[in-house]
Amino acid sequence: MSDIIEQYEKYVMPTYGRQQVAFVRGNGCYLYDEEGNAYLDFVSGLSINNLGHCHPAVVKAAQAQLAELIHTCNLYYTRPGGELAQRISELSLGGKVFFSNSGAEANECAIKLARKYGRDFAAAAGNGVTGDDKHRIITLENGFHGRTMGTLSATAQPAKQEPFKPLLPGFMYVPPNDINALKTVTDGGVCAIIFELVQGEGGVYPLDQEYVEAARKLADEHHALLIFDEVQSGLGRTGELFAYEHYGVKPDVMALAKSLAGALPIGATVAAPAYSDVLGPGMHGSTFGGGPVPCAAGLAVLNELTAPDFLTSVQAKGDYMRSLLEKLKADGLVTEVRGLGLMLAVDLPEPNAAAVVAAALEQKILLNNTSENTVRFLPPLVVEEGMIEQVVEFLQTALSS
Ligand SMILES: Cc1ncc(COP(=O)(O)O)c(C=O)c1O
Structure with missing residues (x-):
């Protein structure tokens, strides 16, 4: 050995x-x-x-940044973080980005954003509905969203969840591609529907076109966020920059990670403009998140992916x-x-x-x-x-x- x-x-x-x-x-x-x-x-x-x-482009960008500035923490601004956020935004949902270090963290931020959005929406409704009433999150059986307790609670795979119970409350699971099952559980108490467009760890199962369209419609009807976990399917893997482009359906929030920084650790939670300021100062954070080195590498990656x-x-x-x-x-x-x-x-x-x-x-x-x-x-x-x-x-x- x-x-x-x-x-x-x-x-x-x-x-x-x-x-x-x-x-x-x-x-x-x-x-x-x-x-x-x-x-x-x-x-x-x-x-x-x-x-x-x-x-070579990733190595060059990362090496140059390493020699210049490695870390400041998020008490300050650095150029690569802003530039990468702008690039991702312009290529996808047009809103703001939160940077972290992994796919689980990108989803964790999306979950927190959804819960906070649910509270804000309920409070604004002003009809006796409380934040606690709009907190449920629907995910798909056989999906995979990460290994933290939040994302494990979103990962509807009993074998992965069982040893760590109790999970976080408020998650509901439905079978993929079953529009009626999704209709049955989606109501005003739901703050988000989260899924992968192609279930990766579950065995590479692309969702049906009609299902994704129905989810978009149901989310809109019930003022729930539609969140796509593009951690595995995003960034060119499926032949489009984002898998949602195959479906012609945009999410409200998207999670990215994996290849974004050319194999350096990064996670990115991307919101549409309407949801870009749901998380305010002090509500979420990551000491390493959005560091100059992975962000510089990320810009090099996006240049390659968007080359003619x-x-x-x-x-x-x-x-x-x-x-x-x-x-x-x-x-x-x-x-x-x-x-x-x-x-x-x-x-x-x-x-x-x-x-x-x-x-x-x-x-x-x-x-x-x-x-x-x-x-x-x-x-x-x-x-x-x-x-x-x-x-x-x-x-x-x-x-x-
Ligand atoms: C779709 C999806 N979401 C989230 C994750 C978790 O990412 P990480 O391992 O970087 O936390 C993965 C990892 O395989 C994934 O495929």
Whole structure:
């Protein structure tokens, strides 16, 4: 066993099921182990290294900022934070941004914003309705929003919630794509409906168009916020800058994180103008949030993502990979192909996805399974067609034997 792995086993809490490999370097679509072996990375740090490992523009921006100013805390202003907020705002909802350090924190802020909005709305209604009456938050079964107690309470997956009960009160769960179920629970006591447009950790399930439209309508009717968790689906992963563009439905609030700062930690909660000032001074905060280094890297990332033809190429490569995976389905090697853009998954006929991922590692290919039946593909958005072919050929051989 490598001494790196040994050290982890001894000193790091065993919360992750790690593959038995330690990496020392990354470049483009490849990670390198201690012996210098190259691994083709179709995990991308779980949709973090979307521009590939150590993208030169990200490294340059972060290094320059590191040498200039690393941290001040949020008692002061710095240039990269304002610039990144403006860029995100102009590319999405047109309102203001709160910066944090992770996807869970981006959602946590969205949850707090929704609760505060519910209170303000109830108080303004002035008809005896109190803030406590408009606090319920609806989320979808099989969704994933993070591991903090707030976001775990929003994550309707019993196995993840069970060991940590009691959860926060006020969360209600409905099955995805069931418009009637959503109608039944949405009333004036709801302050927010939160979901992923493509359930990522749940196995890459895109929501139906009609469902997303119905959720928008119900949220409007009942003065509830519609919040999209685009932590995994956002920032080019699905072939549009934000997955909501596929649906033509805008949220009131959106959570971003993962790839935003080119693999440095960041979270961003983005509000439409009407909800931009719901959280006032002292109501929320994060010591590291919006630091100059991740924000400088974030600006470099957005420059790359918005370069001419970048997103078109993501869509084209997604379509290509999907077409190859559909051939596996036609041959009976997989039972379903799902996803949008380069956020893809296949279901296997047998519950042996972990074995497929292990076999891929042997072949120096990094894959990830979301369950015993589902293998997920999150290649860097800069992946090349030949790499896609290599991975699908591996799958074909592995699943045929
Ligand atoms: C949709 C979604 N929301 C939230 C999170 C949590 O993000 P983090 O692990 O950065 O807290 C994830 C992580 O996988 C995610 O996929």
